[in-house]
Amino acid sequence: MTEPVAVIGVGMHPWGKWGRNFVGYGLTAARAALDDAGVAWSDIDFVVGGETVRNGYGGYVAGSTMARALGWNGARVATCYAACASGSAAIEAARTRILAGLCDLALVVGADTTPKGFLAPNAGERWDDPDWLRFRLIGATNPAFFGMYARRRMDLYGADPADFAMVKVKNARHGLHNPNARYRGEVTAEEVAASPVVCDPLRLLDICATSDGAAAVVLSSIDTARRLGRGDVRIRAVSTVTPRFPNTALDLPDIATDSAASVAAPDQGFRPSIASAAYEEAGVGPDDLSLAEVYDLSTALELDWYEDIGLCAPGEAEKLLHAGDTTLGGRIPVNPSGGLACFGEAVPAQAIAQVCEVTWQLRGQAGARQVEGAQVGLTINQGLFGHGSCVILSR
Amino acid sequence: MTEAAPVIDGWFTTDSQPALIGRRCPECGTYQFPPTGEWCPNPACLSAVMVDTPLSRRGRVWSYTDAQYKPPPPFVAATEPFEPFAIAAVELRPENIVILGQVASGYGVADLHVGAEVELVIEPIDGSRALVWKWRPCGD
Numbered sequence: 001m002t003e004p005v006a007v008i009g010v011g012m013h014p015w016g017k018w019g020r021n022f023v024g025y026g027l028t029a030a031r032a033a034l035d036d037a038g039v040a041w042s043d044i045d046f047v048v049g050g051e052t053v054r055n056g057y058g059g060y061v062a063g064s065t066m067a068r069a070l071g072w073n074g075a076r077v078a079t080c081y082a083a084c085a086s087g088s089a090a091i092e093a094a095r096t097r098i099l100a101g102l103c104d105l106a107l108v109v110g111a112d113t114t115p116k117g118f119l120a121p122n123a124g125e126r127w128d129d130p131d132w133l134r135f136r137l138i139g140a141t142n143p144a145f146f147g148m149y150a151r152r153r154m155d156l157y158g159a160d161p162a163d164f165a166m167v168k169v170k171n172a173r174h175g176l177h178n179p180n181a182r183y184r185g186e187v188t189a190e191e192v193a194a195s196p197v198v199c200d201p202l203r204l205l206d207i208c209a210t211s212d213g214a215a216a217v218v219l220s221s222i223d224t225a226r227r228l229g230r231g232d233v234r235i236r237a238v239s240t241v242t243p244r245f246p247n248t249a250l251d252l253p254d255i256a257t258d259s260a261a262s263v264a265a266p267d268q269g270f271r272p273s274i275a276s277a278a279y280e281e282a283g284v285g286p287d288d289l290s291l292a293e294v295y296d297l298s299t300a301l302e303l304d305w306y307e308d309i310g311l312c313a314p315g316e317a318e319k320l321l322h323a324g325d326t327t328l329g330g331r332i333p334v335n336p337s338g339g340l341a342c343f344g345e346a347v348p349a350q351a352i353a354q355v356c357e358v359t360w361q362l363r364g365q366a367g368a369r370q371v372e373g374a375q376v377g378l379t380i381n382q383g384l385f386g387h388g389s390c391v392i393l394s395r
Numbered sequence: 396m397t398e399a400a401p402v403i404d405g406w407f408t409t410d411s412q413p414a415l416i417g418r419r420c421p422e423c424g425t426y427q428f429p430p431t432g433e434w435c436p437n438p439a440c441l442s443a444v445m446v447d448t449p450l451s452r453r454g455r456v457w458s459y460t461d462a463q464y465k466p467p468p469p470f471v472a473a474t475e476p477f478e479p480f481a482i483a484a485v486e487l488r489p490e491n492i493v494i495l496g497q498v499a500s501g502y503g504v505a506d507l508h509v510g511a512e513v514e515l516v517i518e519p520i521d522g523s524r525a526l527v528w529k530w531r532p533c534g535d
Contacts, residue, residue, distance in 0.1 A: 120467035127403065128431070132469060137402065137520070137527055138497055139466040144482050147460030155458075155509035199460045200481075200504045245438050246425075250457065250484050250493050259426035260491035263437055 001283040004234035005098045006225030007393065008105075009037025009218035010356040015182040015211045015343045019113070022055050025214035026062075026111030027069045029349075033216035038228060039105055041070050044218070046103040048078045048093045050086035050110030050348030053122065059112075062348065063090075066109045076103065084295065085240065085383030086110060087215070087351030088391055092238045094219045104224055110349035111214035118142065119210055131253040131384070138255065142297070143207050145252045147199030150300030154201060157315040159303070161201050163322075165192035167299035168205055168341055170327050175338015177368035180353075182211050183342045192299075206299040211344030215352035217359070232395060233362045235355075236376075237281035239390040243270040252384050271308040274388035275380055279310075282392040286310035289332055290374040291361055293354040295381040295389075296339040306334065309380055328369060336361060336369045351389050354379035358393045402525035405430060405447075413517045414452050415494065415528055418445035426450070426490040450492075452515045453533070454485040457493045459507045471521040479503075483530045485513055499531035506532045 011032025013025040026049075034041055047070075049062030058065045063079040076097075080089040087110045094106035118141045126132035134140045153159035172187040187205060195204040225231035243251075246258030248265040268276060279285055286309060294305035303317035311332055312320045320326055326334040337343070337357040340350070358377035360366045374395075381389040401407060406429055407415045417428040420435040422442040427435075428450065435442040465477040473480075481498035498507070499516050507513075513530040520527035 118464075118467045121469070123468075125469075133403075133429075134495070135466055136469040136471075138482060138495055139462050139470040139480065140482055140495055141462065141466045144460050144462060144466075148458035148482070148484055151460060151504075152458045152509060197461075197463045199462060202460075245436060246491075248491070248493070250495065255495045256428040257493040258436060259428075261426050261489060262420070262424040263439065 002237065002281050003099055004222060004236050005095045006220050006222050006231050007217055007233045007235060007355065007359050008220050008225050008228060008230040009033040009039065010359045011036055011216050012180045012353060012356055013214040014180045015213035015346060018212045020212070022052055022111040022113040022212070022214070023058065023065055023069050025212060026066050026109045029111065029214035029216040030066060030070060030107060030109050033107065033218050037218040037230060039218060042073050044073065044075050044105050044107045046076045046094060046097055046106040048080060048090045048106065048108050050090045050352065051079050051081035052112045052348050054115065055113055082240070082387040083383035083385060084347055084381055085351060085387035085389035086348040088238060088381065088389035089240055089387065091217065091352065091355065091391065092240050095235060095238055098219060098221050104220060106219045107216065108219065108352060109214065109216040110352045112346040112348050113212045114210035114346060130255060134253050134255055142252060143199040143202060146207060146298035146301055147202050148250065149304060150202050150298060153300055153303060159318055161193070162189060163303070163318045164202070164206050164299040165189040166321055167296065167302050168192050171296065171335050171339045171341035174328055174336050174369055175342030178338050178342065181338045181342040182344050202298055202300065208297050208340035209344030211346045213343065213346035213349050213353070215349045215356050217352060217355055233359045234394055235391060236284070236394050237278040237392040239274050239278035239281065239388050241274055241277045241388040242386045244273065251386070271304070271382060274382065274390045275309040277388070278378070278390040278392050284376055284392060288376050289378055291333045291336055291358065291371045291377045293337060293339070293357050293377070293379045294334055296335060296341055297345065299341070302334065302339065305380060309378060328371065333371050336366065336371055351379065351381050354381065355391055355393065362393060362395045399519070399524045399526050402520045402527050407517065407528045408449065409517050409526060412452065413515055413528070414449035415515060416447050417450045417490065419448045421446055426492050428492060428494055450490055451487040453512060454487040456507055456509055456511045456513060457484040457486045458509055459483040459498070459504060461504050473519065473521045481507065483507060483513060485530050497527070497529045499529045502532050
């Protein structure tokens, strides 16, 4: 087991389609997290940003962009890019620096402004960029990959689009009272079924939107947290693992998998291996979880995550859903925040937002969406090009 | 009029029995697609040589979907107004690799299921003369 670090402050800028500069959102989230921690910006000695690739140079150097916005204070700085896993990579940079004794108080910020519609690759003729090529040669958008994963659940496990709609209904209900969520309204199964198909079998309401938003956390050593009287919530593990060769599940944005012609595929696929590494580091297992925040880029993908984090065996996720186990009040509520279904994705902020939610849950500050007596929470996610992202927190 | 040519060089042949061109490691036998790798991706193999090789022309569907909305650029639609098309990820043996492609025109998700046999064909990628590989259901 690894020594924990403390989450002493969390803050967010509400998700939406505000159309403003991402720096302003980040500043709001950072100041909220500093206030929550009760520490001054001048005391932060490491600031790390989750990079955004759609907001020019300021986004490429998000850490220093945030430091400048807060007012240069001489802190050490870093910026992390790991696609959708950028937030947890940034958290990991802060955690490891704290555990190494190289920093006392770290601020982690992720903020994004997203374009309307499908996320598209960067402009230009980029014949050596697999992300560009999958659009140019095939027209394979992100939802096309989500559609293929959903279709496998149907053809292999007998899942039905009505099961996927039920995930949306659940998450919409969870997010009703979340002040940071973009969509706060009940959604019925009939409304999901009546929304247009985007990538068969998934409909518009099965797929998460892209959003503007920002999230921030302040981390410290346990000793520093105790001194500040804020040692309640601890990060027990961060898993940023890569796949093991050969990775035989088709992952975004690749046109092909690894070949398993000469080396057999590992017993455990990439997604389950992300959670396994975190469980091992934290010294806990799926049965210890009080809640989980999983990356529901699509409704069907949330069901994949149930299995990948060990809540049930492959093919059993629909049963867990129908039994109400993953609904607030159930055995292991999943996405009590409302998930991406209610937020939409703000790439470099999303994994940090997951950690904010688990922190509020563990503190008992989640209001109408509170998981009673929450003790241990897990966040999980996966970034393009082989980035694992899993954080385990406990009281 | 210029002759129809692949939209990208070296990824597939366009003869009467077209095939994707992958690479194979002469030391450990690992395959790779697209054929751009200059070293073996197997971490237990240190080979710095990968040899172009045609891949199996038939495979079985790993999964499939379609695009009901026009993808953003650099995608170029074959027709205006946009007509939906299907996409399949296909598992090839003995290469043990899954490769994505559009489904041949005239076929949709109703013609597919996980495990269905498909065959590689070459078709125009858009309204131009450029060609790309697609997967055509064998109708098993």
